[in-house]
Amino acid sequence: MNHFETALDLRKGADPELVERIEAALDTITRKTTADGGWGPYPRTSDEILGRTEPPRPLRDQRSGLWGYVGAVPPRYAQAQPFADGLAWVRRPESPAWELIDLAGETVIDASSGYLAAERFAEGLAWVSRDEAGGWYAIDQHNRLIVPGGFDDAKAFHRGLALVKRGGWGVIDRHGRMIVPPRFRGFVTPLVSGGPIEGFTDEGLAVVDAGDDHVGVVDRAGQLVVAPEHAAVVIHPVAFLVADRFGLWGALDRQGGPLVELKYKEQADVLEELDRLVIDGRPVL
Structure with missing residues (x-):
């Protein structure tokens, strides 16, 4: 019909x-x-479905050497960051401090705030600092302090969480609560399907580096899923691929228990064994 x-x-x-x-x-x-x-x-792309248009791009004028935004803001800045969440950080030639503008070029936060460093907005928050050597804290679009702390370094918020550094790396939520204490050397998460990514996967898992070639896995709640006692960990859709210091690979289930013996020289062999477990109907979750 x-x-x-x-x-x-x-x-x-x-x-x-x-x-x-x-x-x-x-x-x-x-x-x-x-x-x-x-x-x-x-x-259609997700932006088309949601009716979002591409924001204007920063462009440097060859004559003046100043930055503006294509079709939106004329070149008048010494530095200009890309738009994020409809806002962009810019710095005028006469000022060492950054200011925040909207898509029309109107000032949202002026240079009097004294931000010598500023990172893009994400989920309504941005990390700023009045000290180029560190001292990062998070503000909202109204220049209100949301997350204090003065961190050595910080990454953009993603799904309510951000990586922060104070000595070591940890995780904080948008309310300033420390989810994972800052005791790790890094959060870099290799995936079987690609990566690595910085921070957590979409399902809320992150590979943490505890130093001395020891890595493990934490979840979004800050719980240790895999103890940091492996030379390498790779996130698999239903398991964790792990390697020892001799370069032998095996796998753990999602509760951190043994699943595939540490005896394979190649990751591909472990993946084949996991495929067999799934086909045979043996529990792998």
């Missing part, structure tokens, strides 16, 4: 205005075919 037959079938006893709206919608969908000629809505 094509969409015209569908509309005729719906017309019987239906509200005429509703039928007209359905027909118009079906016509639109039919015209928007997929790239391979199939029937259905045309493919």
